[in-house]
Amino acid sequence: MPLLPGDGGAAVRRHCEDVLEAGPAPLPPSALARARYELSDLVDDLQGSGPGPEGTAIAVETWRRTAELVLDSNGCWRGGGKWLMRELIALDAAAGTAWASRLDVGLAAALAGDTALLQQAAEECLALAGGRLWEGFHQEAPIDASH
Template identity: 50%
Template structure:
């Protein structure tokens, strides 16, 4: 890649546009040393006071995404993400490279790292039953003989929800897109399992009209939490819903 060094590029950008910054944190692919020709630079800018925003720009040949925050707003977004079991902001901050001199943002990075290490709260009984019920219903849809485009959509939804349930049952964080796969890979690395490979292979087979392996994998995951659930499912709406 004929582009200047990522860290130096971000440092120059921040000194030019945000001279009051407490710290700038270079995360994402750059921090993980996974940069490719199409990678952008994900940068969290910490300011004493600001209007929180996300903005995209190109600087010195690099596509850059800026996440402009105060430390307080980062903590707020981290907690919102944690409630969804998808710690995007915590990952971005904890697994980052400080670009500016000094220890600005160090406490915040430690806070995000601790949250990632702790893992998500366990699913409540209602959440677990709902997850089992939805997957049971989706598995029924796989036998429903719908059109091929509709069946492919069902396959993808089965794959996603089964992956999320697996991670939740293991008290591990989830994610969307590539981060869902990466979290399963992290589970495999920790547990010596091979779920990522099995999920990928069964998804490929299912979208080509062979869902049997996917169904077996999903039933295995459901078996960890009580199996399929249809008869007897009951979910009481919260007050006001």
């Protein structure tokens, strides 16, 4: 049974497909700067981390932030959980890249104590997005910063 009268919503469906196909709007400059800054910080933390709970947390967060910035830098939709990896796989298929496998292997190695591959992937992602960001980065505090 059609959800809408007439063509059953074909025009709405077509519009939704067009929006999905077009991809998300580019990140605003302030959001891109924040993502670059945060990933730069994580890469430094990853370099100094070792095995154990803290190293695991840093590696997982570096993996996630790198994946998100790769997708953002390529005009792709993000996902959460398994969908983040599925979006990386779709990007790789469309662009002939290997981000999904590189990040998967890099995370596995980092969890085993060798952070070099994950660091390399994060550094390449940062280069794609404009490079590491430290100097000159600032962020306005929310008006109600009591929380």
